[in-house]
Amino acid sequence: MRDRCPAHVLAVDDSLTMRELLRAALHDAGYAVTLASDGREALDRLAEAAPDLIVTDLNMPRLDGFGLIEAVRSGQQAARIPILVLTTETGQDLKDRARRIGATGWIGKPFDDAALVATIRRVLPY
């Protein structure tokens, strides 16, 4: 059905449950998935995984989502890769702060699979 290799998503969340939910939803939608449990691990994986998209939580230990966005945007690797942040509906200020430093968009938490995929399709052509 897909005539190229599936788009690769790097999903970053410190919650194992969230990571597994993301993995399941993204797999079902046909994406290849790499998981990381915080910003630093995500940066470590970035070169190897060469993702087409990063989906990241904001509040994480070691390196939070803002730090991750700043690091990606100022790095060499994938500076212009789309980055979607996971935020709750009430996190408007967090959302804006993330966008100001370079988040491409956001995914409301809790997400359902259809919404997640629809959102990803807004920033990834396939």
Place this chain on the structure above:
Amino acid sequence: MQTALPTTALPIAAAQPPLPETTSPSEHTPGETARPAKPREFIAFRAQGQDFCIDILAVREIRGWTRAAALPHAPHYVEGVINLRGAIVPIFDLAAKLGLPRIPEHDRNVIIVTVIGKRVVGLLVETVTDIFSASADAMHPVPDLAREEAHAALSGMIVESGRLIRIVDLEALLPSTVEGG
């Protein structure tokens, strides 16, 4: 597990004596198990000159004799334990359990490895004679005049080609003293 195992695929580790050619090739196929009057298949063997059998579904494999390591404080019919591909498996002397003399040590003895509940247990016997099938109406209760030990360890009898074959009650073989684990 071995429900669908064709009889020819029974791993016979040390195939002495070879199973007789007359072994009834079973009509047992996996799809047929639901039929109520389906004859059960048994594996028949000898211990201290008597014929016994157990349901073939309980048999995991048949091995040549291996010396068992003796277990302290064990009931008299417990031969000991052997190493079965890394698992420690107790060996029971079926004859001794039934109140007969112990089976004499002989390197032609055979161990029938069976699964009883969750436990894997080996039965020490003299020879495996054949595999046969019998329907429920061919099975008879154990006569009252049998000794008490036999009563406790047998679940019935079958007359098959002129022989009286005792059906061993595998559950009853487990020593009650060790059941808790």
Place this chain on the structure above:
Amino acid sequence: MASSTDLRAIFFEEAEELLTALDEGLRALARGQTDGEVINAVFRAVHSIKGGAAAFALHDLVAYAHSFESLLDELRTGARLPQPDCIATLVEAADHLADLVTCERSGTPLDPDQIRHALDLLKAFGEAGPSQVRIELAFDPVPLAPFEALPLADMPSATSGRRLRIHFRPHADAFRAGHDPTLILRDLAAFGEMDSALDLSALPSPEAFDPTSSYLSWMITLHTDRSEADIRAIFDFIAFHADLDLQPDPAETSAPPPAIVPDLPRSAAPTPPPAAPPPSRPAAPESARDVTTAAQKPTLRVDVERVDRLVNVAGELVIHNAMLTDAINRHPAADPHELARSLDQLRQLSRMIQDSAMAIRAQPLKPLFDRMHRILREAASIAGKKARLEIVGESTEVDRTIIERLADPLTHMVRNAVDHGIESPDRRRAAGKPETGTVRIEAQHRSGRILIVISDDGGGIDRARVQQIAVDRGLIPPSADLGPADIDALLFLPGFSTATTVSSLSGRGVGMDVVRSAILALGGRIGITSTPGEGTALRISLPLTLAVMDGMVVRAGGQPLVLPVSSIVETLSFDGAALHSLGDGGRLVELRGQCLPILSVATALGLTHCPARPQDQVIIIVEREDKSRLALIVDEIDDQRQIVIKSLDENYGHIPGIAAATVLGDGSVALIIDPAELVQARSSRAGLSSFSAAAE
């Protein structure tokens, strides 16, 4: 693919870890560590539980976690200070949260009163309580409204609706935030009939051109029946990085310019192809070297079964290695040195594989110990006592099976320490002790085993009372003359309980005998020491793993047996030993002024098979957990080697004096002797402790 039940299981498993982290964080706060990261970690734990709960529509849990989180947020932002009363509330709230998780996990209906009480507690604290509770209703999984209705493939008819003019000017930095304007045009085109004119006027001269900047803008005419809000929603992501004008089309002013194809292929986006990973980051060796940040190393979650399989295979490898060695020794080859060398290497490799396999299973005791804080808190609150828990050596690692099976006995011992050990505040004050008693759990590695000591600074064992109870229950004759240690050992007798009334803590007929059997089943030992007025200590010694140990292969009663090397003190030849005969056939060996009882292994195990001549026999001195020593007689010593422990319980059952079995190099089975039980097996078949000999 993970099913939703699997995911649920993961959620609950993670929730347990988060609750532990929460508890830990709150304790750090209570100790005065109120820095941002501690507060943030506490916040994150609750937040993650809320997030996961929302995903599984566990509304009560979400609601409670949300209120909890709001209070924590005030701490985080500095709106509230971590005062002791605040922390106490948080600790209680954490317990409620744990209860809610437990209820949701087991599917037990939540007690509405309890939830209300718990919420009230939080509400009473935060002024904004009631309104916060209402907010959670927004936490039902709400899909992103604008996009759910977004028909990506549909082409609505252009007959109805209206015409809109959209001027869309991405900023120069739009690409750098990961935006791709062509995707926005694609989504917009799905809303109706669209014409777009590309404005190239901002393009710089080729030398000034920066491929990472956006210079294009679009003038779009859209004929659609969608609302303006729907259309604006398409631009919401890029809103910070683009200007957007949206107006009704003033009649027919549409300009037919060279239009850009709405569905531009992705390659047109200025994202560079993924670069090859730079060679400067060799991840593996780095992480292996990095020991200082051990707590933060990425971990791998693996199905326990897979690890077990690896452990088993590693064990088999060790056995087969030994078999190979035996075989080669029997048939020496041309170059024995070379063979010996490569065999030695194989042995080392096998052992390394085995060690790493075992290391995978090893886990720190910390999570288990941390759970005891709550146990202690609850026990103290029910008993009306004041107690605190001190933990030492929580990073000690043990096989996970042991940790799992240690949970119940440890819980019981901590409860016991509070229930029977620590005195009431009044009595403590009267005894000149601080009102708050201390229960201490200490773990350490000691000579290939792990030693765990659970001690309290309570009143110690009331020995007169213990002995009286044992007499009353017919456990010992009234005339029994018991030493203090013997009396303490009575506590381990089946059915013994010193609680005069069955309290809700140590009720249910569970006594120290259950703790003792649980420890014994793990191949462990338990001992008790007590000083009146000063406290009681339970010492537990456990094997590090249930899978391998160093064993000395001996021969007794005509068959090979294994003695745990950890219990062996020394070996003596029989004829060199100073033996003394006792009148009743028993014998003693004198060793550096100490007389030790002699026990024949073959006799103790009931193995009577061609005994070796006494002068050829060997004496092995073993030491038990209680430090008492014993001289065992065996026929000969074969070898000392690492052995793989195989369960006898699985297919057979427990045998007094035998810990387990192993498979030797020739494939035969050898039983592993349990020196401590061996004595008991002789002195009393019932398996009671050593006092029974004295009592008779």
